Amino acid sequence: MDLIWDAFVESVAGALVSASATAVAALVCLPFGRQLRQGGSLWSRSLNEVGRGFAAGALLADVALHLLPSCFAEGVHETHRSDAHGHKHSYTASGGLLLGLFTFFLLEKLIQWLQLVPVNANANHESSKRKERQTPSSSSVATVGWLNLAADAVHNFVDGMAIGAAFLTQRRIGITTTVAVWLHEVPQEVGDFLILVQAGFTPMRALFLNLVCALSAVGGTVALFGVYWTIGHERESFVQKAAPEMLEAMRSRVLPFAAGGLLYLATTSLMAQMQSMPPFYSSTGGGTKPLSARQQHAYRSGWQITGLVGGLVSILGVEHLL
Template sequence: MILIYIIASTIIISLFSLVGVFLLSIKESILHKMLLSLVAFSTGSLLGGAFLHLLPEAFNVIDPTLVMEITLVAFICFFLIEKIVHWRHCHDDDCDVHAFGYLNLIGDAVHNFIDGMIIASTFVVSIPLGITTSFALAFHEIPQEIGDFGVLLHAGFTRKRALFLNFVVALTSVLGGIVGYFLASNLASIIPYSLPVAAGGFIYIATSDLMPELIKEVTPRKSVSSFLLFLLGILTIYLFVLFE
């Protein structure tokens, strides 16, 4: 039953890669506003998921000091993973544009695989925790997949090929979910330690990938609306936790 939840959640999140075609056809000013709103809400939901759900769950079963140490190590590891998979980001005129596109696909595949493992590890702990985690990751996935789709178009891929490759790569989250489930099921003792690892990942994604986009916005009205959506993301997770 848990495996079905994991597969369903990762497939649904993978389908967000198809949103790119629809949203890229929208007027640029409207698209920018939509993406900023999604990023703001996603930032709040990821931080809320880490600090209001994952870490409190971990504190119940692991020494708090160890929880914070694992969270910090996980944060550092996510930073290293992102640096490694993007080590060949090319800015030279002689850069092979298609090679850059394929490199982006590899990096996205690793990212999605890890997301799948995070989802699996939280579902094994409890179904409500898994649902909350999936919810937080889903809203992060939309702007990420749209960005990846745009990169592939810039790399010279056709819209149809970019969409297909983006969707195939998104499905690695399903593989990550299945692998994560069997690892957690056969190594039950590691399940509690997966919670601070997931929290470290959430904090890294929110603070390094998403929050900088919010900081760039200097228009007072948009800044206020982004901040309110950020708080709404946190509040949504709080309500999930309160009524689970």
């Protein structure tokens, strides 16, 4: 029992270390927080485009290079063999992915509905029309932030489970897993911070909310040990045999859901914003001169692609190191 208690304490400490990646990301991004929220200057607009691209690239790379391979890796999956075409289907992974996409679609609809501002029936008709036109736009921007927080919390919860299972198996494996999770979380948390700031949160509030979501890793560790103490503490062979199987069973259901949520956020929210064409101005001399449509498109696309490549390279570099 003492060994299991030691593993629990070490796992919680490892989860807290992984959550510290949020602070590292904040140190990188906080100096640019004010510029990211401003939209008047050419510098702030360019930084905004790079930040949005980096966030989308990091999320897509995280899903493609980390989450999806883990979801569809061989393990404890519910499969079905079809004699007609002779191959196996992993309904647990693919079904969880679809469930995550659909759930986050409904969640976005719910958040938008909650943020709608009721219009006074006795108000001026033109004022009412103006409020109706403004409400969906402002709510959709804020929705991106809340969706990102939800997906990030699920993702960190799974990471906490992985850290707990690693320490249950062996202390050395737990330490290496904690280091791997921390390295992977730094670029991910940079992208999360950029998303929240661009969604309208102040830099300090974005840091606080990101930190709260990062602490869900501790919840994942506690949940894993809770299941262990509930069903497996009387079996001496549980650490060597049952713990990895239990982790795989939980990951095979939670991880695809997180992947679906992050994929929805990156594609339908972030990349949809990147495809929009808001007014873009370049300061020249004593005033501002609007750029032509093609200049706007080329300018914004260049910064967005730079951010996308940066987010992709950051995750790819971490995956290569690990």
